[in-house]
Amino acid sequence: MFSRYYCTRRRYLLGNKTTIKSKILCGFCVTLLVLVFASVDVMVNENRIITQLFGQVTVDREFLNWNSVTQNMSELGRCKLVTAPQRTPVDLRIIVITYNRPNSTLRLLDSISKAHFEGDSILLEVWIDKSRNGNVSHETLATLGNFRFSSGECHIHVHKEHVGITGQWLHTWNPPRETPELAVIFEDDLTVSPYFYKYLKLVDRKYGHSPNVSGYSLQGKSIRHSSLVSDCCLEVDTKYPVFLYPTLGTSGFAPNRLPWIKFQDWLAEVKKNNQSVPFVPKHKATRWYKSFIATNKADSMWEMEYLYYTWKNQQYTVYPNFQDHRGLTFNWYEDGLHSTGKGRGKTEEQRNLVLEWTLDDQSLPSEPAYVDNRGVVIKTEVRKTET
Template sequence: MARQDHNREYSAETVKMALDFVFDYGPCDIHINNQQEGKTGQWFYTWRTYNNTKEIAVILEDYLTVSPYFFSWLKLVHSLYGERSDVSGFALQGKQIRHSDSVCCLNISIQHKVFLYSMFGVSGFSPNNKQWLQYIAWSPEHTLKMRGLPVKKSRHVTAGQKYDQLRWAMEYIQYTRTNKQFTLYSNFKGNKGLAYNWNDGESDSDFKGEGNGTDTDGLLLEWTTDYENLPAIPVYVNTTGVIIKTQVPMK
């Protein structure tokens, strides 16, 4: 999505960079907005999947590096868990803080190759299509926009406030908790991830990073067939890092 320049309708440099980008793996659409959408707009409107419920999408910020195996894992977990109504999406990050006290990390035993956690991850997030469309339809900001109405008062949003990513994230957490939905995480040895956040935590960023932009120690760089032997029902983990439901072994 091309961002608006304060002195003209579009940022010409941003539009040119987007149009000159060559994507070698399929069709690539460039959406130019009439106004600044911010990061919330990026998440809400870039993936336009209304007529394709089998499509897999992943939302990647520009401060991420991905593992060579990230899409292999996504295809696997979408096929295994994509029909579950309690799975809101799939996270690529290897590290996740314990939200009860903001300590890193959850440290779930690696005997559990995946787990369901009540907080979603922004360092590479692949929404579960059905649940995502239901959330977009529910979201007050999106609903008002689709009706052509001004966003005034609706849950967390009031006139004159910036509907930023933090506000949106809190709303999404509220929605998934109310609907008893969880995010599925991988659980590789050493907290290896399928995406690595190298953001150095500058002031306009949302989250402090894990590295300096060149370190790949946090990425999964080797794949074994054992990673494909996932449980039919993963364990459920609460915000204190405690397993609250145990998995059913695959037969």
């Protein structure tokens, strides 16, 4: 409009005697204005896109340059920030939960990237919690933005608000009943064996149909959880390559899909009706939880409802039983909610991870041995119940 006014006014002043010079000048003005408007439009659209991508993240003065993060995350093969979980099923959904340990998270992601996925469809999701006042770790975001995952998609989720360890565990995988996908949840201070997925596929195919199987733990060492015993660890004869145990192991846990959905439905009803869930009797976790209540740290322990639900319905977790307590995950026990940050050495990781593959379908029993919280092998089959 402005350019048309300028050209009309000039023709009036020249008595409508348009010259070549005036035509060139008018054209130049029009071109200049078009370029200006186009630049403004691009800037508006760019800001709108950035707002859509990062609008859920609270920015403070210590945060990184968001434009640079957008540029980094858009590069081929790198993790990208998304606003909603992908609903399309995959063969394996890897869920990594973190808060503000960028180096630990990167170490875990590096170990995941070296795993054998056998050409299956893989989705790697990293969920970042916010602080209680709504901030997110800029260092963690920047570190993840430079990570490349070559075996599938890599998505970064930032929770809209602080959800704590409970929200991270219970609400990051909400599969529909009909999905065939398998999911595994890792806390950020773990590393994994290259064979962790090979193992999960094997045990899920073998035992996933059982309503008594609540899920699959990847840890190779676990304590005995009965309050009636004082010494440490489970010692199950290695003639049992796997065993069923009443207490889940959180150092890498893959919920069995249908029992997990039923548990989530049950828990939603419990919360809706504001019910309190009883404690599991004679269980060490009950003693720990009561001590956390006394010190106002109860929200650091998410498992209590799950332990009660699986105990009530006689559901068990499948544990691996490799020689020397080797496992498919290694826990570094870094500074966090339940550890003091002493750390562990590289040689310990090498000694404790499964680095050679020996299992196959024929080497697994049709029904694993049942072990109670005292570490005693149950000789008789556990009664199956409907949940």
